[in-house]
Amino acid sequence: MTGLSRDRAERLAKAHACAHCREYSFRKLAVKPAPASLAEELQVVWVVVRTCGVCGVQSELGIQDDGDIVYEG
Numbered sequence: 001m002t003g004l005s006r007d008r009a010e011r012l013a014k015a016h017a018c019a020h021c022r023e024y025s026f027r028k029l030a031v032k033p034a035p036a037s038l039a040e041e042l043q044v045v046w047v048v049v050r051t052c053g054v055c056g057v058q059s060e061l062g063i064q065d066d067g068d069i070v071y072e073g
Contacts, residue, residue: 025053
C-alpha cells in the first residue's frame with residue numbers, strides 16, 4: 001500500500017507543532033489511511049487527526065508517502 005508506515009506517520013505528526021499554540025504535546029492522536037478522494041487529489045496516504053494537549057485545538061494533517069505534510073486544517 002505505502003512506503004510510509006503508520007508508525008512513521010504518527011512520529012511525523014507528533015514532530016509537527018500545533019498551529020495555534022506551537023506546542024508539541026498532543027492529548028489525542030489518530031492515524032488513518034487517507035480516503036480515496038484525498039489520495040487521488042493530493043497524493044495523501046495518511047490522515048492524522050490530533051488534539052493539542054495544551055490549548056485543545058483539534059487539527060488534521062495530510063501526509064504523503066515521502067513524509068511531506070501536504071495540509072493542516
